[in-house]
Amino acid sequence: MQALIDDIAATMASAEERGKVADYIPELGHVDPKQFAISLATVDGKVYSAGCATTPFSIQSISKVFTLTIALGQVGDSLWSKVGREPSGDPFNSIVQLEHESGKPRNPFINAGAIAVVDAIMMGHEPKETLGEILSFVRYIADDDSIYFDHAVAASEMAHRDRNASLAHFMKAFGHLRHDVDKVLGTYFHQCAIAMSCEQLAHAGLFLASDGINKPSDIRVVASQRARRINSLMMMCGHYDASGEFAFRVGLPAKSGVGGGILAIAPGHGAIAVWSPGLDAYGNSLLGTQALEMFVQKTGWSVFGH
Numbered sequence: 001m002q003a004l005i006d007d008i009a010a011t012m013a014s015a016e017e018r019g020k021v022a023d024y025i026p027e028l029g030h031v032d033p034k035q036f037a038i039s040l041a042t043v044d045g046k047v048y049s050a051g052c053a054t055t056p057f058s059i060q061s062i063s064k065v066f067t068l069t070i071a072l073g074q075v076g077d078s079l080w081s082k083v084g085r086e087p088s089g090d091p092f093n094s095i096v097q098l099e100h101e102s103g104k105p106r107n108p109f110i111n112a113g114a115i116a117v118v119d120a121i122m123m124g125h126e127p128k129e130t131l132g133e134i135l136s137f138v139r140y141i142a143d144d145d146s147i148y149f150d151h152a153v154a155a156s157e158m159a160h161r162d163r164n165a166s167l168a169h170f171m172k173a174f175g176h177l178r179h180d181v182d183k184v185l186g187t188y189f190h191q192c193a194i195a196m197s198c199e200q201l202a203h204a205g206l207f208l209a210s211d212g213i214n215k216p217s218d219i220r221v222v223a224s225q226r227a228r229r230i231n232s233l234m235m236m237c238g239h240y241d242a243s244g245e246f247a248f249r250v251g252l253p254a255k256s257g258v259g260g261g262i263l264a265i266a267p268g269h270g271a272i273a274v275w276s277p278g279l280d281a282y283g284n285s286l287l288g289t290q291a292l293e294m295f296v297q298k299t300g301w302s303v304f305g306h
């Protein structure tokens, strides 16, 4: 397995077309596009990494998997009255469906949906308390207390929040947000600004690869049915309007972020985190997707078969 991971990293190191780093969040625009990392954590406790797998990067929308897990733990199925579970077929920051669908976001992974999810978690608390809870959860599932918020990235997003603020105000006008818009956005931007390495991320995702049980601690994080459902949402919605293409090419539940990371789950096998900051036209990591495609072709771990 280590030979395969090394081979993937070597192939990606020599790639010429590397995509475009997100610069609509200015702080992310400074990241060196040459970097590549991959880490596989297996359900039987092994870790295989290559590239800069211990370098922290901005996990951005990958954090939406963790806040969804927390929200379902707090409010259970009542979450689905605030957010849907259908693929949107629209870009991650689109506002068009919100008007047609009375301010209810299609799914928890587009920006509007994730903003609604974090509003649900806040439960009348101040952002600082909610952020403490989110960070504790992520540190717990990754078994690593060094994971942190990159405050410069969060501040950069807050300063350029017009688009996300539009989504939030629109939902609030329909009665779908309970808290003050700027407090919800401040919480959302910090959640997106969590910095993690591929090794930490792969470890954090393991519970979704093993029916809801964290590894290697063997402590149950969620019921197996919930893990299965989160995986299905990742498969259908994790790459926005490129989710179909990602399923076609890779065939694993996965969540991308505009920081260039992707967390993919191979149920029964392990969790794979990849990072390369250059994005494709849909805001998903160009080389990260290629690396995962190469990985499933060699391992046969796609949920759709070899």
Ligand SMILES: NC(=O)CC[C@H](N)C(=O)O
Residues within 6 Å of the ligand: 059, 060, 061, 062, 092, 093, 111, 157, 164, 189, 192, 256, 257, 258, 259, 283
């Ligand atoms: N696709 C993403 O990673 C988007 C997350 C980013 N924080 C935003 O709100 O625009």
